[in-house]
Amino acid sequence: MDQSFQKELRLTHKKEIDKLFSSGKRIKSHPFIIIYNEVSQKTEVPFKLLISVPKRNFKKAVDRNYLKRRVREVVRKNKELLSSKSDKTLHIAILYSFNIKLEYNKIETNLLEALKKIQ
RNA sequence: AGAGCAAAUCGGCUUAUCGCUUUUUAAAGAGGAAAGUCCGGGCAGCACAGAGCAUCACACUUCCUAACGGGAAGGUCCUGAUUUAUUGGGAACAGAAAGUGCCACAGAAAAUAAACUUCCUGUAUUGUUACAGGUAAAGGUGAAAAGGUGGGGUAAGAGCCUACCGCUUUUUUGGUGACAAAAGAGGCAAGGUAAACCUUGUGAGCUGAAAGACCAAGUAUAUCGAGAAUUGAGGGCUGCUCGCCUGAUCUCGAAGGGUAGGUCGUUUGAUCCUAACUGCAAAGCUAGGGCAAGAUAAAUGAUAGGCGGUUGAUUUGUUAUUCAAGUCUCCUUACAGAACCCGGCUUAUGAUUUGCUCUUUUU
Numbered sequence: 001m002d003q004s005f006q007k008e009l010r011l012t013h014k015k016e017i018d019k020l021f022s023s024g025k026r027i028k029s030h031p032f033i034i035i036y037n038e039v040s041q042k043t044e045v046p047f048k049l050l051i052s053v054p055k056r057n058f059k060k061a062v063d064r065n066y067l068k069r070r071v072r073e074v075v076r077k078n079k080e081l082l083s084s085k086s087d088k089t090l091h092i093a094i095l096y097s098f099n100i101k102l103e104y105n106k107i108e109t110n111l112l113e114a115l116k117k118i119q
Numbered sequence: 120a121g122a123g124c125a126a127a128u129c130g131g132c133u134u135a136u137c138g139c140u141u142u143u144u145a146a147a148g149a150g151g152a153a154a155g156u157c158c159g160g161g162c163a164g165c166a167c168a169g170a171g172c173a174u175c176a177c178a179c180u181u182c183c184u185a186a187c188g189g190g191a192a193g194g195u196c197c198u199g200a201u202u203u204a205u206u207g208g209g210a211a212c213a214g215a216a217a218g219u220g221c222c223a224c225a226g227a228a229a230a231u232a233a234a235c236u237u238c239c240u241g242u243a244u245u246g247u248u249a250c251a252g253g254u255a256a257a258g259g260u261g262a263a264a265a266g267g268u269g270g271g272g273u274a275a276g277a278g279c280c281u282a283c284c285g286c287u288u289u290u291u292u293g294g295u296g297a298c299a300a301a302a303g304a305g306g307c308a309a310g311g312u313a314a315a316c317c318u319u320g321u322g323a324g325c326u327g328a329a330a331g332a333c334c335a336a337g338u339a340u341a342u343c344g345a346g347a348a349u350u351g352a353g354g355g356c357u358g359c360u361c362g363c364c365u366g367a368u369c370u371c372g373a374a375g376g377g378u379a380g381g382u383c384g385u386u387u388g389a390u391c392c393u394a395a396c397u398g399c400a401a402a403g404c405u406a407g408g409g410c411a412a413g414a415u416a417a418a419u420g421a422u423a424g425g426c427g428g429u430u431g432a433u434u435u436g437u438u439a440u441u442c443a444a445g446u447c448u449c450c451u452u453a454c455a456g457a458a459c460c461c462g463g464c465u466u467a468u469g470a471u472u473u474g475c476u477c478u479u480u481u482u
Contacts, residue, residue: 017416050416052416060455060456061154061455061456062454062455062456064456065420065456069139069420069421070420070421072138072139072420073420073421073422074421076137076138076139076421077137104421
């Protein structure tokens with residue numbers, strides 16, 4: 001099974017990010033806030049992802065890197081949850097809005113629950 | 120045994136699976152502080168007739184360095200230890216006889232000295248005492264009281280005189296120098312504070328990779344209102360003034376239009392490692408070898424083992440408090456993530472070793 005997670009799957013353009021934050025739907029699922037929006041655009045990828053850990057919760061860059069890597073790892077291993085839609089591209093932002101560092105296992109279970117709410 | 124300080128070294132290695140970034144498709148991939156952004160430089164752009172003022176930084180000496188507010192060696196002062204001439208630690212260490220300001224409380228007096236209690240002399244008075252003069256040794260206050268101690272001297276005293284010490288100053292000698300030593304002179308004049316203003320000396324053009332160069336895409340030197348202007352607007356010389364250069368548009372408001380993507384800069388450099396030589400050292404120099412992350416809403420990760428390290432327990436052997444081996448268990452970590460690049464400083468922090476200091480226990 002393909003578990004790769006390439007650069008194309010990331011949301012990088014500033015315009016697209018602004019649009020997502022202004023018009024996307026929000027789901028709160030502790031400890032995450034998920035913002036998503038379906039865009040009818042011709043792209044080769046099924047979704048584009050943005051992971052964010054606010055600076056005010058984690059002052060040190062090491063902690064922010066730790067959480068972002070773990071969230072990305074969970075998404076990479078469960079890509080098929082987001083790949084179900086066929087002709088549209090899903091723009092999605094995952095915000096970690098909690099001020100305590102969680103273990104990998106807890107992040108995995110909580111995030112999977114949150115992602116299921118989208119469907 | 121514990122704590123503190125200083126110095127040195129290290130900051131794991133490896134296999135499998137699934138991934139990420141770069142790319143020559145086979146390899147490589149966070150640190151000693153990558154951190155704070157506190158100094159210094161490279162690099163880049165703008166400026167580069169000049170003068171004055173202001174501002175900022177630094178401040179014992181010599182040296183190192185691309186440079187520094189960094190480092191090395193040394194001097195002076197303060198301070199701890201003992202073996203009393205050695206050694207450890209500390210210092211915003213130029214100027215207080217250029218000027219101005221300040222010195223709380225206490226105290227008589229806090230700076231052109233002064234005179235509370237004393238001491239001494241004279242006059243008045245029965246006496247207590249009062250007045251005038253001399254004096255600054257004694258008392259008391261304070262962080263600090265106008266050289267200190269001994270002797271002489273005196274009515275009592277005073278550098279008034281003298282010896283030693285201190286201070287100021289001159290000369291000589293030694294040292295590249297800070298400075299040190301010796302000899303002579305002065306007769307004591309000069310309180311502290313510059314981490315108060317200030318003075319002196321030295322240095323500094325401004326900005327900062329969001330610098331800057333190029334490519335691609337796209338547009339509106341457009342419209343309306345008000346004001347200024349070839350009788351010099353505006354701009355530049357970078358905080359200000361003078362002065363100089365340039366020479367037709369500029370300022371404010373209203374309502375709007377477009378872009379915000381990529382490449383270079385960017386990792387071969389005051390580079391790293393090893394060895395010899397020079398130097399007390401910081402460091403320099405020569406030879407040989409190496410190429411070592413380049414991301415950009417920002418890669419260097421996840422899971423499971425092994426080695427190694429380590430906490431505790433236990434078994435066996437042995438010189439029983441020691442050492443070695445095995446088994447089980449725990450952890451695999453502290454501080455912390457490159458953002459143009461270097462040299463420093465500062466701060467954070469785990470382990471080991473060495474040295475010094477302190478505390479406790481045992482003998």
